[in-house]
Amino acid sequence: MIIEVTEQAANWYEEELEITGKTFIRFFVRYGGSGGLQPGFSLGIRQEEPFEPVAETEVNGVLFFIEESDEWYFDDKSLKVEYNEKWEEPEYKYE
Numbered sequence: 001m002i003i004e005v006t007e008q009a010a011n012w013y014e015e016e017l018e019i020t021g022k023t024f025i026r027f028f029v030r031y032g033g034s035g036g037l038q039p040g041f042s043l044g045i046r047q048e049e050p051f052e053p054v055a056e057t058e059v060n061g062v063l064f065f066i067e068e069s070d071e072w073y074f075d076d077k078s079l080k081v082e083y084n085e086k087w088e089e090p091e092y093k094y095e
Contacts, residue, residue, distance in 0.1 A: 001054055001066070001071065001076070001077075001078055001079075002048055002055060003027070003055040003056060003057050003064060003065065003066055003078065003079045003081075004057060004058055004078070004079070004080045004081065005059050005064045005081040006082050006083060007059060007060065009084035010059035010064070011030075011060070011083075012083055012088075012089065013025060013062065014060065014062065017047065021061065022048050022061055022062075022063075023049060023061070023063070024047060024065065025026075025028045025046075025062060025064050025065070026046050026047075026066070027043050027044075027045055027065070027066050027070070027079065028046060029041050029043065029070045029072075029073040030043070037075075037077070038075070043073075043075060050063070050067070052067055052068040053065040053066065053067060054066055054067065054068045054071050055078075055079070057088060059093075062083050064081070074090060074094065078095050079093075079094060080092075080094075080095055081093075
């Protein structure tokens with residue numbers, strides 16, 4: 001599994017979360033929401049340090065990661081986080 005976050009998407013997280021300095025952002029599975037890969041679930045984010053990451057990438061000093069406990073959600077797909085210009089927010093793509 002691979003996680004990729006474009007620089008534009010990383011910049012959006014930095015601005016929205018008012019990030020300064022070294023930070024960790026976890027993509028985690030949550031119940032509910034829309035547009036998720038698995039019916040009835042979607043991705044959320046929270047700032048916390050990694051425990052058992054299965055995928056990680058660092059952009060602009062921010063470490064984005066997915067924990068082993070959430071790996072089931074991706075069904076052997078990788079996550080690409082891009083910035084959607086139309087909606088002015090990140091967009092998740094599963095490849």
